[in-house]
Amino acid sequence: MKKIALLAGARPNFMKIAPIMREIRKRSPSTKQILIHTGQHYDKNLSDVFFKDLGLPRPDYSLGVGSLPHGAQTGTIMIQLEPILQKTKPDLLLVVGDINSTMAGALTAVKMGIPVIHVEAGLRSGDRTMPEEINRMVTDCISSKLLTSCRDGDKNLIREGVNRRKIHFVGNVMIDSLKVALPYADKSQVLQTYGLKKRDYVCVTLHRPCNVDEPRNLLEIIAGLEEAAKKTKVIFPVHPRTLKALQKSKWKPKSRNLLITDPVGYIDFLCLLKNSAVTLTDSGGIQEETTFLGVPCLTVRPNTERPITITEGTNRLIKSDRKSIFTNIRSVLSKPFPRKRIIKYWDGKAAGRIWKIIDSFI
Ligand code: UD1
Ligand code: UDP
Numbered sequence: 001m002k003k004i005a006l007l008a009g010a011r012p013n014f015m016k017i018a019p020i021m022r023e024i025r026k027r028s029p030s031t032k033q034i035l036i037h038t039g040q041h042y043d044k045n046l047s048d049v050f051f052k053d054l055g056l057p058r059p060d061y062s063l064g065v066g067s068l069p070h071g072a073q074t075g076t077i078m079i080q081l082e083p084i085l086q087k088t089k090p091d092l093l094l095v096v097g098d099i100n101s102t103m104a105g106a107l108t109a110v111k112m113g114i115p116v117i118h119v120e121a122g123l124r125s126g127d128r129t130m131p132e133e134i135n136r137m138v139t140d141c142i143s144s145k146l147l148t149s150c151r152d153g154d155k156n157l158i159r160e161g162v163n164r165r166k167i168h169f170v171g172n173v174m175i176d177s178l179k180v181a182l183p184y185a186d187k188s189q190v191l192q193t194y195g196l197k198k199r200d201y202v203c204v205t206l207h208r209p210c211n212v213d214e215p216r217n218l219l220e221i222i223a224g225l226e227e228a229a230k231k232t233k234v235i236f237p238v239h240p241r242t243l244k245a246l247q248k249s250k251w252k253p254k255s256r257n258l259l260i261t262d263p264v265g266y267i268d269f270l271c272l273l274k275n276s277a278v279t280l281t282d283s284g285g286i287q288e289e290t291t292f293l294g295v296p297c298l299t300v301r302p303n304t305e306r307p308i309t310i311t312e313g314t315n316r317l318i319k320s321d322r323k324s325i326f327t328n329i330r331s332v333l334s335k336p337f338p339r340k341r342i343i344k345y346w347d348g349k350a351a352g353r354i355w356k357i358i359d360s361f362i
Contacts, residue, residue, distance in 0.1 A: 005114075009040035015177035015178075038105070039063050043240060045262055092116065115144040116145075118146055123305035147357060176351050182274070184267045202233070202329055215248055217320060238260055281298070290313070291340060300319075
């Protein structure tokens with residue numbers, strides 16, 4: 001019997017793993033899938049809700065590592081994962097994305113002689129101050145198969161000297177989950193819950209350390225949102241990292257139009273995203289989802305590992321000062337924004353292409 005271990009650890013992993021597990025189950029029911037959750041994210045609304053919304057099975061192993069500094073988190077995942085891989089002896093370990101769990105999983109497996117497949121390989125921001133950039137480079141360097149979501153990924157890997165035979169352009173597996181979830185998102189009551197009208201509000205998420213860890217930077221962005229909230233409603237489901245910084249800063253909301261909420265589940269969030277007039281974010285995945293949905297996206301970052309969302313999609317990079325935040329929001333609300341184009345293999349069928357690579361590999 002073939003055995004495939006799949007590793008997930010945080011919010012942006014779950015929507016990438018779910019379609020792959022479903023596809024393996026469909027194409028090869030006899031293949032044993034071993035789902036390992038590192039527990040990097042553990043709050044109900046960052047973890048459990050995604051298992052429910054995405055129909056993921058309960059993890060076979062939960063490492064429960066929780067929040068730790070980078071070295072300790074990476075090391076703890078490795079220490080806990082090694083005996084599980086020793087016991088279960090999978091034919092391969094599949095990792096997704098660019099979080100600490102991704103890199104820790106890949107390092108553990110490869111040192112045990114277990115081949116690694118990396119889904120969402122090859123993305124590069126060129127910014128090595130981002131922990132994710134280090135995770136991407138290390139994971140790509142040691143994986144046997146590098147499955148890319150766009151042609152930029154292939155080009156980056158080839159430029160780094162990777163053997164072309166390792167690289168496979170499979171498309172964007174996040175869009176597989178998005179397409180499955182959209183009919184449910186259309187039935188979500190989240191707009192009514194928050195008194196929002198379609199195309200008449202701004203949706204916001206922020207969690208990058210450069211934007212939120214230093215209260216001064218975060219308060220500057222919030223000041224821009226408060227300015228925007230004079231004209232339009234703003235909904236801001238707050239990531240726990242950002243909440244910590246907000247609490248430290250002793251910030252108090254001044255406008256009723258700025259709605260601060262807990263992070264919301266996947267289905268409700270897609271409803272918020274799809275119906276927003278504009279989304280302002282520093283998330284990686286949300287740049288892609290807005291591009292697919294054709295929703296204008298303002299990304300509060302100096303760079304992106306997903307340039308295709310700018311050249312082909314609806315994304316624009318903006319500065320993080322108060323003026324930039326509200327003038328960019330105002331500009332999107334008053335002027336037509338570039339229309340979306342269809343991106344190759346962002347079609348809901350990436351998991352099928354991923355399965356083909358897995359199948360021929362094992
Ligand atoms: C992590 C990933 C980032 C990804 C993001 C998705 C790394 C280095 N970072 O960032 O790439 O974009 O997830 O959301 O892997 N916390 C909670 N509850 C939780 C999880 C975290 O309260 O369930 C708080 C803790 O105070 C923790 C902080 O959030 O210290 C940051 O969590 P962590 O997983 O280290 O990084 P993220 O910012 O979530
Ligand atoms: N997301 C969600 N609820 C939220 C915020 C985000 O379901 O309150 C989803 C979003 O639709 C996307 C994923 O979480 O699928 C992105 O995760 P995040 O922004 O945390 O991580 P990144 O993509 O930046 O690594």
